[in-house]
Amino acid sequence: MHVSDQDLVLAADGELPARAAARVESHLAACWTCRVRQQEIEGAVGEFVRTYRRAFDARLPSSEGPRALLKAQLSQLGATQPAPWHRWFQSGLWRFSWVLLGAVACLAVAILLTSPSWFARQQVQAATMMIPDPALTPGATVFIGREEVCRASNTKNRTVPATLRRQVFEEYGIHPAQPLAYEVDYLITPALGGADDIHNLWPESYGSTMWNAAVKDALEDHLRELVCAGQLDLATAQQEIAANWIDAYKKYFHTDRPIQPVSRRMDR
Amino acid sequence: MKESSTPDITLALALADAEASHYSSSVEEELFVLFDEMREPLFRYLLSFSLVAADSEEVIQDTFLALFQHLRRGKPRQNLRGWLFRVAHNLALRKRRDDWKQMETFFSPVTLPPEEAVIDPAPNPEDQLAARQERTVLLAVVDALPEQDRRCLFLRAEGLRYREIAEVLEISVSSVSVSLGRSLARISRAAGR
Numbered sequence: 087m088h089v090s091d092q093d094l095v096l097a098a099d100g101e102l103p104a105r106a107a108a109r110v111e112s113h114l115a116a117c118w119t120c121r122v123r124q125q126e127i128e129g130a131v132g133e134f135v136r137t138y139r140r141a142f143d144a145r146l147p148s149s150e151g152p153r154a155l156l157k158a159q160l161s162q163l164g165a166t167q168p169a170p171w172h173r174w175f176q177s178g179l180w181r182f183s184w185v186l187l188g189a190v191a192c193l194a195v196a197i198l199l200t201s202p203s204w205f206a207r208q209q210v211q212a213a214t215m216m217i218p219d220p221a222l223t224p225g226a227t228v229f230i231g232r233e234e235v236c237r238a239s240n241t242k243n244r245t246v247p248a249t250l251r252r253q254v255f256e257e258y259g260i261h262p263a264q265p266l267a268y269e270v271d272y273l274i275t276p277a278l279g280g281a282d283d284i285h286n287l288w289p290e291s292y293g294s295t296m297w298n299a300a301v302k303d304a305l306e307d308h309l310r311e312l313v314c315a316g317q318l319d320l321a322t323a324q325q326e327i328a329a330n331w332i333d334a335y336k337k338y339f340h341t342d343r344p345i346q347p348v349s350r351r352m353d354r
Numbered sequence: 355m356k357e358s359s360t361p362d363i364t365l366a367l368a369l370a371d372a373e374a375s376h377y378s379s380s381v382e383e384e385l386f387v388l389f390d391e392m393r394e395p396l397f398r399y400l401l402s403f404s405l406v407a408a409d410s411e412e413v414i415q416d417t418f419l420a421l422f423q424h425l426r427r428g429k430p431r432q433n434l435r436g437w438l439f440r441v442a443h444n445l446a447l448r449k450r451r452d453d454w455k456q457m458e459t460f461f462s463p464v465t466l467p468p469e470e471a472v473i474d475p476a477p478n479p480e481d482q483l484a485a486r487q488e489r490t491v492l493l494a495v496v497d498a499l500p501e502q503d504r505r506c507l508f509l510r511a512e513g514l515r516y517r518e519i520a521e522v523l524e525i526s527v528s529s530v531s532v533s534l535g536r537s538l539a540r541i542s543r544a545a546g547r
Contacts, residue, residue, distance in 0.1 A: 092535030101516050101531060130542035134496070137489050138511050142398040145407060149393050152411055156389065156418055160382055163422065 089113055094124045098131075216297045217330055218273055218288030222257055225273045225328030226286040235279050236314035246270050246287060254287045267291065271299060273331070274324050275306045278313065297332050301344040305335045312338070381425045388434060389418055395512040396442050402508045403446045413449060417442045436518035439509060443522050488545070495544040499537055506533040 089097070089110050096102045097110040114121050251270040255263035268289035274280030290299050309327065312318035326334040339345055393414060400410035420441050421434070496504060502523065509519045520527045
Protein backbone atom coordinates (compact mmCIF):
# COMPACT_ATOMS: atom_id res chain seq x y z
CA MET A 87 0.00 0.00 0.00
CA HIS A 88 1.56 3.28 -1.15
CA VAL A 89 1.16 6.80 0.16
CA SER A 90 -1.35 8.90 -1.80
CA ASP A 91 -0.21 11.96 -3.79
CA GLN A 92 -2.21 14.13 -1.45
CA ASP A 93 -0.51 12.73 1.66
CA LEU A 94 2.88 13.13 -0.01
CA VAL A 95 2.11 16.80 -0.62
CA LEU A 96 0.81 17.24 2.94
CA ALA A 97 3.89 15.53 4.37
CA ALA A 98 6.25 17.68 2.30
CA ASP A 99 4.36 20.81 3.36
CA GLY A 100 4.49 19.76 7.02
CA GLU A 101 0.69 19.80 7.22
CA LEU A 102 0.21 16.22 8.45
CA PRO A 103 -0.49 15.51 12.13
CA ALA A 104 2.64 14.21 13.92
CA ARG A 105 1.59 10.57 14.01
CA ALA A 106 0.58 10.45 10.33
CA ALA A 107 3.78 12.27 9.37
CA ALA A 108 5.88 9.66 11.20
CA ARG A 109 4.00 6.87 9.40
CA VAL A 110 4.62 8.48 5.99
CA GLU A 111 8.27 9.02 6.83
CA SER A 112 8.88 5.40 7.83
CA HIS A 113 7.04 4.23 4.70
CA LEU A 114 9.17 6.47 2.50
CA ALA A 115 12.32 5.06 4.08
CA ALA A 116 11.15 1.59 3.06
CA CYS A 117 9.46 2.30 -0.30
CA TRP A 118 11.39 3.46 -3.36
CA THR A 119 8.28 3.92 -5.45
CA CYS A 120 6.80 6.42 -3.02
CA ARG A 121 10.12 8.19 -2.59
CA VAL A 122 10.43 8.69 -6.34
CA ARG A 123 6.84 9.87 -6.45
CA GLN A 124 7.59 12.37 -3.72
CA GLN A 125 10.55 13.67 -5.71
CA GLU A 126 8.35 14.02 -8.77
CA ILE A 127 5.91 16.06 -6.78
CA GLU A 128 8.70 18.22 -5.38
CA GLY A 129 9.87 18.64 -8.97
CA ALA A 130 6.38 19.77 -9.93
CA VAL A 131 6.43 22.30 -7.11
CA GLY A 132 9.78 23.59 -8.33
CA GLU A 133 8.55 23.81 -11.92
CA PHE A 134 5.45 25.64 -10.93
CA VAL A 135 7.21 28.14 -8.65
CA ARG A 136 9.89 28.88 -11.27
CA THR A 137 7.31 29.45 -13.97
CA TYR A 138 5.09 31.49 -11.68
CA ARG A 139 7.91 33.75 -10.51
CA ARG A 140 9.32 34.11 -13.98
CA ALA A 141 5.93 35.04 -15.37
CA PHE A 142 5.13 37.75 -12.88
CA ASP A 143 8.38 39.09 -11.47
CA ALA A 144 9.20 40.75 -14.79
CA ARG A 145 5.93 42.67 -14.53
CA LEU A 146 6.42 44.01 -11.03
CA PRO A 147 6.81 47.78 -11.10
CA SER A 148 9.11 49.60 -8.70
CA SER A 149 7.64 50.09 -5.26
CA GLU A 150 8.91 53.63 -4.67
CA GLY A 151 6.01 55.47 -6.30
CA PRO A 152 3.30 53.32 -4.70
CA ARG A 153 5.05 53.60 -1.33
CA ALA A 154 5.02 57.40 -1.49
CA LEU A 155 1.41 57.38 -2.64
CA LEU A 156 0.40 55.19 0.29
CA LYS A 157 2.24 57.47 2.70
CA ALA A 158 0.39 60.51 1.34
CA GLN A 159 -2.95 58.72 1.57
CA LEU A 160 -2.26 57.64 5.14
CA SER A 161 -1.36 61.12 6.32
CA GLN A 162 -4.56 62.42 4.75
CA LEU A 163 -6.52 59.67 6.46
CA GLY A 164 -4.83 60.34 9.80
CA ALA A 165 -5.54 64.07 9.56
CA THR A 166 -9.20 63.76 8.70
CA GLN A 167 -10.12 61.03 11.14
CA PRO A 168 -10.46 61.49 14.88
CA ALA A 169 -8.71 59.19 17.32
CA PRO A 170 -10.58 55.92 17.48
CA TRP A 171 -12.75 55.09 20.47
CA HIS A 172 -10.44 52.67 22.14
CA ARG A 173 -7.62 55.24 22.06
CA TRP A 174 -9.99 57.75 23.54
CA PHE A 175 -10.67 55.38 26.41
CA GLN A 176 -7.01 54.55 26.90
CA SER A 177 -6.12 58.24 26.89
CA GLY A 178 -7.96 58.80 30.15
CA LEU A 179 -10.39 61.14 28.47
CA TRP A 180 -13.16 58.79 29.48
CA ARG A 181 -12.84 60.27 32.95
CA PHE A 182 -14.58 63.30 31.54
CA SER A 183 -17.28 61.18 30.04
CA TRP A 184 -19.78 62.61 32.53
CA VAL A 185 -19.68 65.76 30.43
CA LEU A 186 -20.66 63.75 27.40
CA LEU A 187 -23.16 61.67 29.34
CA GLY A 188 -24.76 64.81 30.70
CA ALA A 189 -25.05 66.26 27.24
CA VAL A 190 -26.56 63.06 25.91
CA ALA A 191 -29.02 62.87 28.79
CA CYS A 192 -30.08 66.51 28.30
CA LEU A 193 -30.57 65.88 24.62
CA ALA A 194 -32.62 62.76 25.32
CA VAL A 195 -34.85 64.61 27.78
CA ALA A 196 -35.25 67.50 25.36
CA ILE A 197 -36.27 65.14 22.59
CA LEU A 198 -38.69 63.30 24.84
CA LEU A 199 -40.26 66.49 26.16
CA THR A 200 -40.69 67.99 22.72
CA SER A 201 -42.12 64.78 21.34
CA PRO A 202 -45.90 65.45 21.36
CA SER A 203 -46.97 61.83 21.52
CA TRP A 204 -44.78 61.17 24.57
CA PHE A 205 -46.04 64.30 26.29
CA ALA A 206 -49.66 63.39 25.61
CA ARG A 207 -49.09 59.88 26.90
CA GLN A 208 -47.51 61.18 30.09
CA GLN A 209 -50.46 63.52 30.60
CA VAL A 210 -52.86 60.66 30.15
CA GLN A 211 -50.95 58.49 32.59
CA ALA A 212 -50.70 61.25 35.19
CA ALA A 213 -54.43 61.79 34.89
CA THR A 214 -55.34 58.13 35.07
CA MET A 215 -53.20 57.80 38.14
CA MET A 216 -55.63 59.64 40.33
CA ILE A 217 -58.33 61.57 38.50
CA PRO A 218 -59.67 61.04 35.00
CA ASP A 219 -59.32 63.29 32.01
CA PRO A 220 -62.42 65.54 32.24
CA ALA A 221 -62.67 65.72 28.46
CA LEU A 222 -62.85 61.95 28.15
CA THR A 223 -64.57 61.15 31.42
CA PRO A 224 -66.77 64.05 32.53
CA GLY A 225 -69.03 61.66 34.42
CA ALA A 226 -72.54 60.53 33.46
CA THR A 227 -75.58 59.67 35.52
CA VAL A 228 -78.81 57.83 35.07
CA PHE A 229 -82.06 59.62 35.88
CA ILE A 230 -82.79 58.17 39.23
CA GLY A 231 -83.76 59.92 42.41
CA ARG A 232 -82.57 59.65 45.99
CA GLU A 233 -85.04 56.91 46.84
CA GLU A 234 -83.76 54.59 44.18
CA VAL A 235 -80.13 55.31 45.03
CA CYS A 236 -80.78 54.53 48.66
CA ARG A 237 -82.64 51.31 48.01
CA ALA A 238 -80.86 48.33 49.56
CA SER A 239 -80.80 46.52 46.23
CA ASN A 240 -78.66 49.23 44.69
CA THR A 241 -75.24 47.83 45.43
CA LYS A 242 -71.83 48.85 44.17
CA ASN A 243 -70.94 45.40 42.92
CA ARG A 244 -71.28 46.09 39.25
CA THR A 245 -68.75 44.89 36.71
CA VAL A 246 -68.03 46.94 33.65
CA PRO A 247 -68.82 45.06 30.41
CA ALA A 248 -65.68 43.80 28.63
CA THR A 249 -66.40 45.68 25.39
CA LEU A 250 -66.79 48.90 27.32
CA ARG A 251 -63.53 48.23 29.19
CA ARG A 252 -61.71 47.77 25.88
CA GLN A 253 -63.18 51.01 24.57
CA VAL A 254 -61.98 52.88 27.66
CA PHE A 255 -58.41 51.59 27.29
CA GLU A 256 -58.51 52.57 23.64
CA GLU A 257 -59.87 56.01 24.40
CA TYR A 258 -57.04 56.65 26.84
CA GLY A 259 -54.47 55.40 24.36
CA ILE A 260 -53.39 52.42 26.43
CA HIS A 261 -52.35 49.90 23.80
CA PRO A 262 -52.70 47.08 24.37
CA ALA A 263 -55.23 47.04 27.19
CA GLN A 264 -53.55 46.50 30.57
CA PRO A 265 -56.18 45.01 32.87
CA LEU A 266 -53.53 44.11 35.43
CA ALA A 267 -52.22 47.67 35.74
CA TYR A 268 -55.54 49.51 35.61
CA GLU A 269 -59.00 48.95 36.82
CA VAL A 270 -61.64 50.43 34.57
CA ASP A 271 -63.64 52.25 37.22
CA TYR A 272 -66.77 54.34 37.38
CA LEU A 273 -66.13 57.97 38.06
CA ILE A 274 -69.59 58.38 39.58
CA THR A 275 -70.31 55.07 41.17
CA PRO A 276 -73.63 53.40 40.20
CA ALA A 277 -74.37 53.41 43.91
CA LEU A 278 -74.72 57.19 43.49
CA GLY A 279 -76.56 57.05 40.18
CA GLY A 280 -73.53 56.78 37.88
CA ALA A 281 -74.20 55.43 34.40
CA ASP A 282 -72.74 52.49 32.46
CA ASP A 283 -71.40 54.96 29.97
CA ILE A 284 -67.97 55.49 28.49
CA HIS A 285 -68.11 59.09 29.70
CA ASN A 286 -68.35 57.77 33.23
CA LEU A 287 -65.49 55.29 33.02
CA TRP A 288 -61.70 55.67 33.20
CA PRO A 289 -58.68 53.50 33.72
CA GLU A 290 -57.74 53.90 37.35
CA SER A 291 -54.19 52.87 38.06
CA TYR A 292 -53.57 50.17 40.61
CA GLY A 293 -50.13 51.68 40.96
CA SER A 294 -51.38 54.75 42.78
CA THR A 295 -50.60 54.22 46.43
CA MET A 296 -52.15 57.16 48.20
CA TRP A 297 -55.27 58.23 46.31
CA ASN A 298 -56.28 54.79 45.15
CA ALA A 299 -59.55 53.09 44.41
CA ALA A 300 -60.03 51.98 48.02
CA VAL A 301 -59.87 55.59 49.17
CA LYS A 302 -62.38 56.54 46.50
CA ASP A 303 -64.62 53.71 47.74
CA ALA A 304 -64.58 55.17 51.20
CA LEU A 305 -65.64 58.54 49.79
CA GLU A 306 -68.44 56.96 47.79
CA ASP A 307 -69.72 55.10 50.86
CA HIS A 308 -69.58 58.25 52.93
CA LEU A 309 -71.36 60.38 50.30
CA ARG A 310 -74.06 57.76 49.87
CA GLU A 311 -74.62 57.75 53.64
CA LEU A 312 -74.86 61.55 53.60
CA VAL A 313 -77.27 61.52 50.63
CA CYS A 314 -79.46 58.82 52.17
CA ALA A 315 -79.42 60.57 55.55
CA GLY A 316 -80.71 63.67 53.79
CA GLN A 317 -77.62 65.67 54.64
CA LEU A 318 -76.43 66.03 51.03
CA ASP A 319 -78.16 66.60 47.72
CA LEU A 320 -77.64 63.70 45.27
CA ALA A 321 -76.84 66.02 42.35
CA THR A 322 -74.23 67.85 44.45
CA ALA A 323 -72.65 64.56 45.45
CA GLN A 324 -72.52 63.51 41.80
CA GLN A 325 -71.07 66.83 40.68
CA GLU A 326 -68.43 66.97 43.36
CA ILE A 327 -67.24 63.43 42.79
CA ALA A 328 -67.15 64.04 39.03
CA ALA A 329 -65.31 67.37 39.29
CA ASN A 330 -62.46 66.10 41.45
CA TRP A 331 -63.06 63.21 43.77
CA ILE A 332 -59.85 63.89 45.70
CA ASP A 333 -60.97 67.42 46.50
CA ALA A 334 -64.33 66.00 47.53
CA TYR A 335 -62.65 63.49 49.82
CA LYS A 336 -60.59 66.24 51.46
CA LYS A 337 -63.72 68.33 51.86
CA TYR A 338 -65.98 65.65 53.32
CA PHE A 339 -63.40 63.93 55.49
CA HIS A 340 -61.78 67.22 56.56
CA THR A 341 -58.30 65.95 55.79
CA ASP A 342 -55.49 66.42 53.29
CA ARG A 343 -54.55 62.75 53.27
CA PRO A 344 -56.57 59.55 53.12
CA ILE A 345 -57.67 58.81 56.68
CA GLN A 346 -56.23 55.33 57.03
CA PRO A 347 -54.00 53.34 54.81
CA VAL A 348 -56.39 51.06 53.07
CA SER A 349 -55.43 47.99 51.15
CA ARG A 350 -56.02 47.96 47.45
CA ARG A 351 -59.56 47.14 46.59
CA MET A 352 -59.68 44.06 44.45
CA ASP A 353 -63.14 42.68 45.11
CA ARG A 354 -65.24 44.99 43.03
CA MET B 355 -16.46 73.50 38.83
CA LYS B 356 -16.48 74.73 35.29
CA GLU B 357 -13.33 76.84 35.72
CA SER B 358 -11.35 73.91 37.10
CA SER B 359 -12.58 71.25 34.72
CA THR B 360 -12.13 73.11 31.43
CA PRO B 361 -8.30 73.25 31.49
CA ASP B 362 -8.26 69.60 32.55
CA ILE B 363 -10.33 68.63 29.56
CA THR B 364 -8.15 70.70 27.25
CA LEU B 365 -5.06 69.05 28.67
CA ALA B 366 -6.56 65.60 28.39
CA LEU B 367 -7.58 66.32 24.80
CA ALA B 368 -4.07 67.51 23.98
CA LEU B 369 -2.59 64.41 25.59
CA ALA B 370 -5.02 62.20 23.74
CA ASP B 371 -4.09 63.93 20.49
CA ALA B 372 -0.41 63.51 21.17
CA GLU B 373 -0.90 59.88 22.09
CA ALA B 374 -3.10 59.27 19.07
CA SER B 375 -0.57 60.84 16.69
CA HIS B 376 2.25 58.89 18.32
CA TYR B 377 0.11 55.79 18.05
CA SER B 378 -0.66 56.54 14.38
CA SER B 379 3.01 56.97 13.59
CA SER B 380 3.91 53.66 15.24
CA VAL B 381 1.08 52.00 13.31
CA GLU B 382 2.46 53.58 10.16
CA GLU B 383 5.92 52.19 10.84
CA GLU B 384 4.48 48.74 11.34
CA LEU B 385 2.44 49.13 8.20
CA PHE B 386 5.39 50.09 6.01
CA VAL B 387 7.43 47.13 7.26
CA LEU B 388 4.58 44.94 6.03
CA PHE B 389 4.28 46.94 2.81
CA ASP B 390 7.94 46.40 1.96
CA GLU B 391 7.68 42.73 2.76
CA MET B 392 4.30 41.94 1.23
CA ARG B 393 3.89 44.18 -1.80
CA GLU B 394 5.62 41.84 -4.24
CA PRO B 395 3.85 38.65 -3.14
CA LEU B 396 0.51 40.46 -3.22
CA PHE B 397 1.29 41.96 -6.60
CA ARG B 398 2.13 38.60 -8.14
CA TYR B 399 -1.01 37.11 -6.66
CA LEU B 400 -3.14 39.93 -8.08
CA LEU B 401 -1.55 39.61 -11.50
CA SER B 402 -2.52 35.94 -11.39
CA PHE B 403 -6.11 37.21 -11.17
CA SER B 404 -5.67 38.64 -14.67
CA LEU B 405 -5.72 42.10 -13.16
CA VAL B 406 -3.62 44.57 -15.12
CA ALA B 407 -0.69 46.17 -13.28
CA ALA B 408 -2.51 49.47 -12.66
CA ASP B 409 -5.51 47.71 -11.13
CA SER B 410 -3.25 45.52 -9.02
CA GLU B 411 -1.48 48.60 -7.75
CA GLU B 412 -4.83 50.16 -6.83
CA VAL B 413 -5.96 47.03 -5.00
CA ILE B 414 -2.71 47.00 -3.02
CA GLN B 415 -3.18 50.64 -2.01
CA ASP B 416 -6.74 49.91 -0.86
CA THR B 417 -5.57 46.80 0.98
CA PHE B 418 -2.98 48.71 2.97
CA LEU B 419 -5.40 51.53 3.70
CA ALA B 420 -7.73 48.88 5.10
CA LEU B 421 -4.83 47.48 7.11
CA PHE B 422 -4.16 50.93 8.54
CA GLN B 423 -7.75 51.16 9.78
CA HIS B 424 -7.54 47.59 11.06
CA LEU B 425 -4.43 48.36 13.11
CA ARG B 426 -5.70 51.70 14.35
CA ARG B 427 -8.85 50.10 15.67
CA GLY B 428 -6.69 47.71 17.64
CA LYS B 429 -8.00 44.65 15.80
CA PRO B 430 -6.13 41.34 16.16
CA ARG B 431 -2.57 41.45 14.86
CA GLN B 432 -1.82 37.79 14.48
CA ASN B 433 -1.41 36.52 10.95
CA LEU B 434 -1.56 39.90 9.23
CA ARG B 435 -0.02 38.26 6.16
CA GLY B 436 -3.05 36.03 5.76
CA TRP B 437 -5.28 39.02 6.47
CA LEU B 438 -3.61 41.02 3.68
CA PHE B 439 -4.09 38.22 1.18
CA ARG B 440 -7.71 37.81 2.18
CA VAL B 441 -8.50 41.50 1.75
CA ALA B 442 -6.55 41.73 -1.52
CA HIS B 443 -8.29 38.61 -2.80
CA ASN B 444 -11.73 40.01 -2.06
CA LEU B 445 -10.91 43.42 -3.52
CA ALA B 446 -9.56 41.74 -6.64
CA LEU B 447 -12.72 39.68 -7.00
CA ARG B 448 -14.80 42.82 -6.67
CA LYS B 449 -12.67 44.69 -9.13
CA ARG B 450 -12.92 41.88 -11.62
CA ARG B 451 -16.67 41.70 -11.16
CA ASP B 452 -17.19 45.43 -11.40
CA ASP B 453 -14.93 46.10 -14.33
CA TRP B 454 -16.83 45.45 -17.51
CA LYS B 455 -13.63 45.60 -19.52
CA GLN B 456 -12.31 42.67 -17.56
CA MET B 457 -15.22 40.48 -18.52
CA GLU B 458 -13.43 38.92 -21.48
CA THR B 459 -10.42 37.89 -19.47
CA PHE B 460 -12.74 36.73 -16.71
CA PHE B 461 -14.27 34.17 -18.99
CA SER B 462 -11.00 33.05 -20.54
CA PRO B 463 -8.81 31.79 -17.71
CA VAL B 464 -5.50 33.22 -18.91
CA THR B 465 -3.71 33.62 -15.61
CA LEU B 466 -0.13 33.54 -16.81
CA PRO B 467 1.16 35.97 -19.45
CA PRO B 468 2.14 34.77 -22.93
CA GLU B 469 5.57 33.21 -23.10
CA GLU B 470 6.91 35.91 -25.47
CA ALA B 471 6.70 38.50 -22.75
CA VAL B 472 9.18 36.64 -20.58
CA ILE B 473 12.88 37.35 -20.99
CA ASP B 474 14.75 34.08 -20.67
CA PRO B 475 18.28 34.37 -19.39
CA ALA B 476 19.30 30.83 -20.45
CA PRO B 477 22.45 31.10 -22.65
CA ASN B 478 22.08 27.99 -24.82
CA PRO B 479 19.42 28.31 -27.57
CA GLU B 480 18.60 24.59 -27.36
CA ASP B 481 18.16 24.74 -23.59
CA GLN B 482 16.16 27.89 -24.07
CA LEU B 483 13.84 26.16 -26.49
CA ALA B 484 13.45 23.11 -24.25
CA ALA B 485 12.78 25.25 -21.20
CA ARG B 486 10.27 27.30 -23.13
CA GLN B 487 8.46 24.21 -24.31
CA GLU B 488 8.36 22.83 -20.79
CA ARG B 489 6.95 26.06 -19.45
CA THR B 490 4.39 26.26 -22.22
CA VAL B 491 3.15 22.82 -21.23
CA LEU B 492 3.05 23.80 -17.57
CA LEU B 493 1.23 27.05 -18.35
CA ALA B 494 -1.36 25.11 -20.26
CA VAL B 495 -1.82 22.70 -17.36
CA VAL B 496 -2.15 25.50 -14.82
CA ASP B 497 -4.56 27.40 -17.03
CA ALA B 498 -6.72 24.33 -17.40
CA LEU B 499 -7.09 23.96 -13.62
CA PRO B 500 -10.32 25.05 -11.95
CA GLU B 501 -10.13 28.59 -10.56
CA GLN B 502 -10.02 27.46 -6.94
CA ASP B 503 -7.18 25.03 -7.58
CA ARG B 504 -5.19 27.78 -9.27
CA ARG B 505 -5.82 30.14 -6.35
CA CYS B 506 -4.59 27.48 -3.90
CA LEU B 507 -1.42 26.98 -5.92
CA PHE B 508 -0.65 30.69 -6.19
CA LEU B 509 -1.26 31.31 -2.49
CA ARG B 510 0.86 28.30 -1.54
CA ALA B 511 3.60 29.56 -3.85
CA GLU B 512 3.54 32.80 -1.84
CA GLY B 513 4.22 30.80 1.29
CA LEU B 514 0.77 30.67 2.90
CA ARG B 515 0.00 27.72 5.15
CA TYR B 516 -3.04 25.58 4.39
CA ARG B 517 -5.07 27.19 7.16
CA GLU B 518 -4.27 30.64 5.80
CA ILE B 519 -5.22 29.62 2.27
CA ALA B 520 -8.47 28.19 3.60
CA GLU B 521 -9.23 31.53 5.26
CA VAL B 522 -8.48 33.58 2.16
CA LEU B 523 -10.62 31.41 -0.10
CA GLU B 524 -13.24 30.69 2.56
CA ILE B 525 -13.00 26.94 2.07
CA SER B 526 -12.03 24.11 4.43
CA VAL B 527 -8.42 23.12 5.13
CA SER B 528 -9.12 19.65 3.74
CA SER B 529 -10.37 21.22 0.50
CA VAL B 530 -7.04 23.02 0.27
CA SER B 531 -5.06 19.81 0.69
CA VAL B 532 -7.22 17.92 -1.81
CA SER B 533 -6.84 20.79 -4.27
CA LEU B 534 -3.06 21.07 -3.92
CA GLY B 535 -2.55 17.30 -4.10
CA ARG B 536 -4.62 17.14 -7.28
CA SER B 537 -2.94 20.12 -8.96
CA LEU B 538 0.60 19.01 -8.20
CA ALA B 539 -0.16 15.48 -9.40
CA ARG B 540 -1.34 16.95 -12.71
CA ILE B 541 1.67 19.20 -13.04
CA SER B 542 4.07 16.38 -12.28
CA ARG B 543 2.35 14.12 -14.84
CA ALA B 544 2.63 16.88 -17.45
CA ALA B 545 6.28 17.51 -16.58
CA GLY B 546 7.11 13.80 -16.72
CA ARG B 547 5.69 13.42 -20.20
